[in-house]
Amino acid sequence: MSKEKNQQTEExxxxTAIEVFQERGMAATRMQEIxxxxxxxxxxxxxxxxxxQQLFEAVFSKCFMQFAPKVNSIFQSEEPLFDKLYRFADNYITFMLKNRFLVPFIVQEMNNNSEFAFSFLDSVNRPDPTIISxxxxxxxxAGIIKPIHPKQLLLSIFSLVAFPFAAQVLIKGLLKMDDEEFVTLMNERKTLIPDMIKNALKP
Amino acid sequence: MSKEKNQQTEExxxxTAIEVFQERGMAATRMQEIxxxxxxxxxxxxxxxxxxQQLFEAVFSKCFMQFAPKVNSIFQSEEPLFDKLYRFADNYITFMLKNRFLVPFIVQEMNNNSEFAFSFLDSVNRPDPTIISxxxxxxxxAGIIKPIHPKQLLLSIFSLVAFPFAAQVLIKGLLKMDDEEFVTLMNERKTLIPDMIKNALKP
DNA sequence: GTCTATAGCCAGATAGAC
DNA sequence: GTCTATCTGGCTATAGAC
Structure with missing residues (x-):
């Protein structure tokens, strides 16, 4: 009801649109609810x-811009691999625990809208796996880790950190967890995942 | 156009509904297209x-009934853990490569419809993690594997096999893969994932 | 059991007053 | 810039003929 000037209204x-689109997805979102x-x-x-459609694209773009730096943090820095990995897992999980709907939203809308997704990826400064590969x-x-296809390793790392967020409801259902237990498990995973990868890659 | 009797029509x-719902999701599916x-x-x-809604529930139910046995195959059999793991990964990935939309559909609709999802899970013979835990x-x-919370291990196993299917478009975009490379990687993962887990759990 | 036609509703989008 | 009112189209669902 209160009347502000325009920048604030747009913001x-x-x-609000981010909230509603993330909760319901593009197709089920109603402009009225926003x-x-x-x-x-x-x-x-x-x-x-x-x-x-344009509001959705603004929302998706802003969400992806939150998501991409988390991925870039493992793709781009020059630290030793394992150091990066511990930072990445902690960083990523901490952020996603505060933004519970971000990963499922990105995953879902990319699946449902793959032509838009690809043209979007081409238009932005997207994460680039060349350096880390x-x-x-x-x-x-150098004999520090066992031979593995870099893409396989990256895929495994992403899977371990992102899947529990992407498939939250399914996982809670299958493993009979409430939200409290889910959060506890995810906090443990900040070190559990890097430990696991480190062990698995020991020559 | 051709007129058959009723069982065939219903089937x-x-x-057809399974195809369309899996491609588009519940909210974006149009009865006209089916x-x-x-x-x-x-x-x-x-x-x-x-x-x-009722057609969707029939579709979801049938899809979940394809999905559940794959999960049960690791939850329930009595083989040694690692033997089960190799069978599970092979089995699961082979099946999901032939049913590309199954995992993303289940994941998405459970997220978007969690109240239905939970009441559904309660109504069916769902996978039970008690035995494997x-x-x-x-x-x-017995000192065969290192100490780990059973739920963490199960969560990691599911993540490694399921995430690439659940987030297919995102993964292809980030790792710059075409579909052929995706299939190759997934076939390698049938043994790569169990190998990796085995190494990670070595005492 | 299968069709055509249409009711009825709801959502996205626009016109126009203030 | 923000509102109310309305248009327009599309979608689920049903009525009724065959």
Missing amino acids: RILE ADRAGINKALLHYYFRSK GQIKAEIE | RILE ADRAGINKALLHYYFRSK GQIKAEIE
Whole structure:
């Protein structure tokens, strides 16, 4: 109800839209719900973002920009592999525990909208696995870790940290966990996962 | 166009509905598209399944019944842990390579519909992790594997096999893979994952 | 059992007043 | 810039003929 100037309104719409899109996904989101939660009306949404599709793209883009740096932190720094890994797991899990819907949202919308997803990835400064792939090969040749295809290792690392968030409801159902236990387990995984990878790669 | 008797029609509707729901998800699926692909009209869908929600529930149920046995195969048999693990990974990945949309569909719809998901899980003969948890504890006490919380181990195993399917588009985008490379990697993972777990758990 | 036609509703988008 | 009111289209679901 309160009337502010425009930058603030646009910001409030976007923040609210992020919440609703993350909770419900693109297809199930209603513009009316965003308007209600933001305390404005539908017309104003269209005034600022023109269409649901464009609002979605703004939301997805902002979400991906939160997600990408977490991935980049393992792709790009120059520390030894295992040091990076401990930092990455801690960093990633801490952040995703505070943003529970981020991973499932990104995963779901990329699956459901793959043509948009790929053109989006091409248009942004996306994470690039070249550096770390080289590093993994170098550490293999130096005898620090056992031979493994770099993509396999990266895929395993991502799987171990991201899947519990991506498939939260399924996992809680299968392993009979409540949310409290889920959080405890994820906190343990900050070191458990790097420990596990380290052991597995010992020559 | 061709007119058969009813059991066949119902079966054809359900099979077509599984395809469309898996491709698009519940919210984005249109009854019209199911009717078109099945070569019938919308009215007939409602004649057999009454509503979109009920058709979805039939689809989800059938999909979950394909998914559950794969999980049960590691939960329930009495082989030594590592033997089971090799069988499970091979089995699971082989099946999911032939049913590419199954994991993302289950994951997505459980996330988007968690109240239905939980009541569904309670109503079926769902996988039960009790047996394998006991087995893991026993093998730890026998000194066969290092100490680890059974749920953490199970979560890691599921993550390693399931995440690449659940987040197919994201993974292909981040690691710059085409579908052929994805399939090659997944085939390698049938033994790579058990090998990795085995190494990691060596006392 | 299967079709055509349509009711009825709901969501995205726009017009126009303030 | 923000609102109310409304248009338009699309979708689920049903009525009713065959």
